[in-house]
Amino acid sequence: MQKLSVENNIFLPQVVQLIQEGHKATIIARGNSMRPFIEDSRDKLVFGKVDRLMVGDVVLAEVEDGHFVCHRIEAIKDGMVTMRGDGNVEGTEVFPEVNVRAKLLQVVRKGKTYTLTNSRVWKCYSAVWPKLLPMRRYLLALYRLLWLHQLPRRWTRSGAASF
Amino acid sequence: MKIKNGFELRDVCGENVIIAHGVENIDFTKVITLNESAALIWKQVEGKDFTEDDMVKILLDEYEVEEPQAQVDVKKLLESWLKAGLVE
Secondary structure, three states, rough: OOOOOOOOOOOOOHHHHHHOOOOOEEEOOOOOOOOOOOOOOOOEEEEEOOOOOOOOOOEEEEEEEEEEEEEEEEEEOOEEEEEEOOOOOOEEEEEEHEEEEEEEEEEEEEEEEEOEEEEEOHHHHHHHHHHHHHHHHHHHHOOOOOOOOOOOOHHHHOOOOOO | EEEEOOOOOOEEEEEEEEOOOOOOOEOOOOEEEOHHHHHHHHHOOOOOOOOHHHHHHHHHHHOOOOHHHHHHHHHHHHHHHHOOEEEO
C-alpha cells in the first residue's frame, strides 16, 4: 500500500463537497493542535454535514480562502464563531458561521472509534478539558513529557530530543 | 460482468479515485486509485456489461502493446478489481 499525500487546500474542498452531497468522510488527522485526544498521523477523523452548531462542537472550517482548520468551538456570537484547538494555548480563529464546512462526528483514536454524540469518554473530556485552559500550557508539557517522551526544547542542546 | 452499482471514478486532486456512493462513509485513509490505463478501461466499461476480452481490446486500441502483454496486464487488473469488490 502506498502513501498518498495531497495539499489541504486542494484535498479538503473535495472532501467538503462530498460531505455537502450527504456522505460522511474519513481522513487522517494532521497537526498537533487537537492534542491531547487527537494525535497527528495516528488518528482518523470522520466528518459529516453541519446541522446545528453548539459551543463545544469540533468542526472543520474554512477560516480563510483555502485555509482549513479543525478545532473546537469556544464561542458563537453575532454570527461569528471563535474556535480554539484543544492543543493550543493562545491563538483562536474567529470567522463567520457560514464558513463552517463540516462537523466532526467520530474520532478513531488509536484504532478505537468514539462517536462523539454517544461517547462518555469524549463527553467527559470535552466538558473538562476546555475548563483547564489556565493550566493547559503545563498539562500539554506534561503530556509531551510523559506520553510522547519529548523533552522540553530548552533542556536539550540540540533542541529536539526524545528519550 | 459489470462494475458494481454505486462505484464512481472521480478525479480527486489529480488522482483517479474510486468513490463508493451509497456507502455512507467515504474512507480517504484507504483509497483505491487507478493509473491512467486502468482509468481508461474503467471509463469505457462503466455502465455496461463487459468481458475480459473487451478490456484487452481497449488496451490494444489505445496503446502500442502486444496482445499477450495486454492480456497479462488485463488479467492482473481484473483480479485486483474483483479482489477489491468493484466488479460483479
